[in-house]
Amino acid sequence: MDLTSEEQDMLAGNQGRATQKAMEILVALGRIYGAERMTPVTSVQVAGVSYDNLGEAGLSFLSEMAEGGGRTRVLTTLNPAGMDLENWQALGISPEFAEGQERVINAFGRMGVITTCTCTPYLTGNVPHFGEHIAWAESSAVCYANSVIGARTNREGGPSALAAALTGRTPLYGYHLDIHRRAGVTVQVRGRVSSNDEYGALGKAIGQKLEAAENKPVTYIKGIDSASVDNLKSFCASLATYGGAALFHMEGITPEAVQMPELHDVIDIAQSDIDSALSSMNDAASEDVDFVSLGCPHLSIREIARIASLLKGKRVTKEFWITTARPTKQIADMMGYTAVIEASGAKFAADTCCVVAPIKDRFHVIATDSAKACYYAYSKNKFKTVLKPFDDVVAEALR
Numbered sequence: 353m354d355l356t357s358e359e360q361d362m363l364a365g366n367q368g369r370a371t372q373k374a375m376e377i378l379v380a381l382g383r384i385y386g387a388e389r390m391t392p393v394t395s396v397q398v399a400g401v402s403y404d405n406l407g408e409a410g411l412s413f414l415s416e417m418a419e420g421g422g423r424t425r426v427l428t429t430l431n432p433a434g435m436d437l438e439n440w441q442a443l444g445i446s447p448e449f450a451e452g453q454e455r456v457i458n459a460f461g462r463m464g465v466i467t468t469c470t471c472t473p474y475l476t477g478n479v480p481h482f483g484e485h486i487a488w489a490e491s492s493a494v495c496y497a498n499s500v501i502g503a504r505t506n507r508e509g510g511p512s513a514l515a516a517a518l519t520g521r522t523p524l525y526g527y528h529l530d531i532h533r534r535a536g537v538t539v540q541v542r543g544r545v546s547s548n549d550e551y552g553a554l555g556k557a558i559g560q561k562l563e564a565a566e567n568k569p570v571t572y573i574k575g576i577d578s579a580s581v582d583n584l585k586s587f588c589a590s591l592a593t594y595g596g597a598a599l600f601h602m603e604g605i606t607p608e609a610v611q612m613p614e615l616h617d618v619i620d621i622a623q624s625d626i627d628s629a630l631s632s633m634n635d636a637a638s639e640d641v642d643f644v645s646l647g648c649p650h651l652s653i654r655e656i657a658r659i660a661s662l663l664k665g666k667r668v669t670k671e672f673w674i675t676t677a678r679p680t681k682q683i684a685d686m687m688g689y690t691a692v693i694e695a696s697g698a699k700f701a702a703d704t705c706c707v708v709a710p711i712k713d714r715f716h717v718i719a720t721d722s723a724k725a726c727y728y729a730y731s732k733n734k735f736k737t738v739l740k741p742f743d744d745v746v747a748e749a750l751r
C-alpha cells in the first residue's frame with residue numbers, strides 16, 4: 353500500500369505501540385481487499401462493547417490498546433453495552449457482569465472514546481454528512497449512514513473500527529469507492545409498508561432474496577412513497593441482518609438514488625412476500641409473551657414520546673424494556689416522559705438492548721416491532737417472537 357509519511361511513522365511504532373498495532377491491522381485489511389492507500393476518516397463507531405460478547409479475551413485486547421497509549425484522533429462513539437450503565441440492578445444484571453462491563457467501558461473511555469453506547473449514533477451527535485468517509489461497525493448504522501445519509505463506510509469489525517479511531521484512517525476500498533456504490537439490481541416493491549414492523553418485514557423479504565443472489569448486489573428500491581427516519585432505521589437493521597446489506601438506494605428517498613442507471617435485473621417483492629416475512633416472525637401467541645421490548649435500533653425521542661402517551665396513567669403487566677441512547681433518555685427526562693413511563697412500571701434500559709444484554713433463560717417469548725430483534729431473540733436467546741406494530745407492542749405490555 354502507498355502510505356503517507358505519517359502513516360509510515362505510525363506503522364514504525366514512532367507514535368506508540370497501540371497506534372502501531374492499529375496501523376498494522378489497517379494495512380493487513382487494506383492488503384486483503386486490494387486498497388491502494390488509506391483515506392482519512394472523520395467519524396468512527398465501535399461495536400463489540402457488550403461484556404457478554406467480548407469476555408476476558410476481548411477485554412484484554414482493549415486494555416492492551418489503552419495501556420499502549422491508544423488515543424482517538426476523530427469523533428468516536430460506542431455501540432450498546434450489555435447493561436444500562438447506571439440502572440443495571442433494576443434490569444436484573446449480576447454484579448459480576450456489571451464489573452466486567454464497567455472495565456470494558458473504562459478501557460474505551462481511557463482511549464478517548466465517547467461512551468454513549470448506542471446503535472443510532474446519527475440520532476445523538478455522531479452525524480456524518482453526505483460523502484464523508486467514516487468507519488462504523490454496527491451493521492444497522494452502517495446501512496443507515498451509507499444509504500440514508502450518503503456517507504461512506506465499510507462494515508467494520510470491532511478491532512478495525514477501533515484501529516480507525518486511533519489512527520484517523522481506514523483503507524480505501526469497498527463502499528468508499530464510487531464503483532462499489534452503484535446498484536446492481538432493481539427491487540420493485542408491489543406491497544404496502546407503513547409501520548416499523550412492516551419495514552422490518554420488507555427488509556427481511558429483500559434480504560433473503562439477496563442472500564440467494566450470487567454477489568449480493570446493491571439494491572435500487574422502487575415503489576416506496578415515503579418513509580420516516582424511524583421506518584428507515586428499522587428497515588436498515590433488517591436488511592443488514594437478513595441480507596448482509598451495507599448500502600441500498602431507495603427511489604425518491606435516499607440521496608444517491610438519483611445517480612442510478614436503469615439497466616438492472618429486477619427482484620419483485622409482492623404483498624405476499626411481506627406478509628409471509630411478517631408471519632415468519634410470529635411464532636408464539638400473545639398470551640405467552642413474558643418480555644416486551646421496544647428500541648431495536650435504539651428509540652428516537654419521537655418514539656419515546658409516543659410510548660409515554662400510550663402508557664400515561666396505566667400499569668404494565670410484563671417486563672417492558674425501553675432501549676435507547678442515554679442522551680435520548682436525558683431528553684425524555686427533561687420532557688417528563690421518563691416519569692410517565694416509569695410510573696407505569698416499564699423500565700428504561702439505556703446504553704443497552706434486548707440482544708446484547710445477558711438475558712438468556714430469563715424469558716421465553718418477546719414482543720417487539722423489530723425484525724432484527726426477532727432474528728437475535730431466536731438465534732442468541734432461543735426466545736419465540738411476536739412481531740407487531742409499535743402501538744400494539746405497547747398494548748402487549750398492558751394486557
Ligand code: F3S
Pocket residue numbers: 431432471492589647648649650675704705706707708724725728
Ligand atoms: Fe441496536 Fe441492539 Fe438492535 S445494537 S440494532 S438495539 S440488536
